[in-house]
Amino acid sequence: MTKTIMIVDDSITVREQLREVLESERYDVVEAECGEAGLEKAQECQVDMLIVDVNMPGMDGLEMLGRLRELADYQHTPAFILTTEASASLLKKGRAVGATAWIVKPFKRETLITGLRKVLGES
Amino acid sequence: MQLHLLLVAPAESAIAPRSDATADPTPHVLHSKNIGDATKLVQCTPMLAMVVIDPLIGVPDAVVLVDGLKKSHPDLPLLWIGEGWQDTVELEGRRPDGFIQADTDFDKLNDHARRLLRQQLYDSSTVELVRSSALAVLRESFCTVATAGEPCLKANRHTMAPVTAILSFCGPGISGQLSVSGRVEHLATIWRRVLPNRPNVSTDQLEDIAGEIANQTLGRIKAFFVAEGQPFDIGCPIFVRGDVVEIRYKSDRSSLLFSLQEPEGTLYIQFCFDTYDPSQRREENAESSLAPGGELKFL
Numbered sequence: 170m171t172k173t174i175m176i177v178d179d180s181i182t183v184r185e186q187l188r189e190v191l192e193s194e195r196y197d198v199v200e201a202e203c204g205e206a207g208l209e210k211a212q213e214c215q216v217d218m219l220i221v222d223v224n225m226p227g228m229d230g231l232e233m234l235g236r237l238r239e240l241a242d243y244q245h246t247p248a249f250i251l252t253t254e255a256s257a258s259l260l261k262k263g264r265a266v267g268a269t270a271w272i273v274k275p276f277k278r279e280t281l282i283t284g285l286r287k288v289l290g291e292s
Numbered sequence: 293m294q295l296h297l298l299l300v301a302p303a304e305s306a307i308a309p310r311s312d313a314t315a316d317p318t319p320h321v322l323h324s325k326n327i328g329d330a331t332k333l334v335q336c337t338p339m340l341a342m343v344v345i346d347p348l349i350g351v352p353d354a355v356v357l358v359d360g361l362k363k364s365h366p367d368l369p370l371l372w373i374g375e376g377w378q379d380t381v382e383l384e385g386r387r388p389d390g391f392i393q394a395d396t397d398f399d400k401l402n403d404h405a406r407r408l409l410r411q412q413l414y415d416s417s418t419v420e421l422v423r424s425s426a427l428a429v430l431r432e433s434f435c436t437v438a439t440a441g442e443p444c445l446k447a448n449r450h451t452m453a454p455v456t457a458i459l460s461f462c463g464p465g466i467s468g469q470l471s472v473s474g475r476v477e478h479l480a481t482i483w484r485r486v487l488p489n490r491p492n493v494s495t496d497q498l499e500d501i502a503g504e505i506a507n508q509t510l511g512r513i514k515a516f517f518v519a520e521g522q523p524f525d526i527g528c529p530i531f532v533r534g535d536v537v538e539i540r541y542k543s544d545r546s547s548l549l550f551s552l553q554e555p556e557g558t559l560y561i562q563f564c565f566d567t568y569d570p571s572q573r574r575e576e577n578a579e580s581s582l583a584p585g586g587e588l589k590f591l
Contacts, residue, residue, distance in 0.1 A: 179528075180507070181500040185487050224507075226528045249588075253511025253526075255581035256518045264591040274508050275433035277586030284588040 172289055173197040173214065177207035177230060178222040178251070183274070187220060187251075190278050204228025211237055216246065218289060221268075223252040223259065231259075235266035247288035251276055296320045296339050296444060297405060300330040300357065301346035307373060307401045325349065327357040334365060338450040338536055339549055342405050345388070346373040362386035369546070371405060414548045414565070419443050422470075422563045423550055425512035426505070430552060430559070432585060433508055434501070435485040438559065441551035449539045449547055452560035455479055455495070456532040457503035458539075459510050463524025465572025466517065468545070468565040472506040474498075478557025495533070503529040509561065512584060521578035522570070 174196050176187045188198045199216055201207035203225045221230040237243045247269045255273045263271055269288055286292040299321055301307060324330040343361060347354040358370055374394030392404045423440045430436040453473035460469050479498040484491050510526055547564035582589055
């Protein structure tokens with residue numbers, strides 16, 4: 170069964186780059202441009218994994234992830250943080266809200282695909 | 293560091309550029325012989341770093357020019373030649389930023405202008421950090437190999453090309469802006485390099501690609517300051533459309549301007565501090581950062 174991955178990033182460029190990579194690997198893609206939209210869409214359709222930016226207008230990615238973890242359906246859904254932020258304190262905050270892994274932009278296609286197959290139990 | 297100076301002086305002035313000055317790329321000198329032309333040149337030269345006024349054009353005119361420029365361009369440094377300035381002139385505190393002796397020559401003027409600008413200048417490590425960060429982002433994230441032109445000091449924050457993204461940053465003892473400007477066709481070329489299967493691109497997407505170049509460049513710059521114990525937060529991008537848009541910003545800091553050139557076009561990176569106090573770096577705030585470039589760190 171095809172897995173669905175949600176991309177939450179305010180940059181159209183990054184969303185399009187990720188969509189191209191994920192669709193070529195036969196994943197379904199859902200997009201959201203901010204934390205609030207990500208929360209809404211996650212409740213509209215069950216997603217299997219998330220790729221989330223940190224700095225976005227309105228609710229940032231870490232806050233969104235923290236709120237998502239309060240929902241029964243998303244307590245254990247893998248979530249990668251993909252961001253320009255790289256400091257140890259933010260990584261710690263990411264761990265606290267249940268992020269699975271952290272990538273500092275730009276992403277490498279092979280690394281991303283290997284990582285998400287691993288957390289989706291496909292490797 | 294490249295400087296673009298406007299010299300307002302009569303042709304016979306000792307500080308008028310030598311006849312061979314155009315062969316010397318540093319600094320670039322615009323020469324005006326009257327205040328009307330000088331005012332127009334200031335309006336249409338976005339990368340101007342300083343105006344040098346020789347009162348031999350006539351002291352009343354020179355005073356009027358100082359008054360007018362300090363009102364219209366309060367962040368543009370003014371250098372006055374000789375003794376003709378009277379502090380008794382009532383200009384509500386508007387006065388030149390520096391003075392230089394009348395018996396100077398062009399080379400001494402150049403040195404003096406640089407010393408004056410250095411008070412608000414970016415040290416060589418900051419210049420290199422901005423330059424190398426922008427080039428690496430273009431290369432690693434946007435499939436674009438560019439070369440950086442000589443950095444310039446720019447007295448204002450006017451945009452350099454029709455599509456501009458501006459990001460602000462702010463932290464203890466440090467704040468400012470970074471902007472990326474490019475032409476529509478050039479940004480579209482970069483978009484197609486990154487996403488060759490999605491060749492149709494809207495203006496919103498071109499703005500976004502400029503914004504993402506700015507975001508990733510500032511992210512790398514931030515990692516340096518985080519390691520030094522002076523972290524800052526990055527704000528939301530502002531997008532500006534229009535050929536050369538005059539952006540008025542109340543700051544006395546000039547901007548650092550780079551052109552990043554490739555055969556298909558030129559991008560402009562402007563970086564400026566509004567506040568920068570390295571004494572507010574705290575060792576206890578210093579943190580390591582993950583390197584950019586896509587390595588996956590499981591948490």
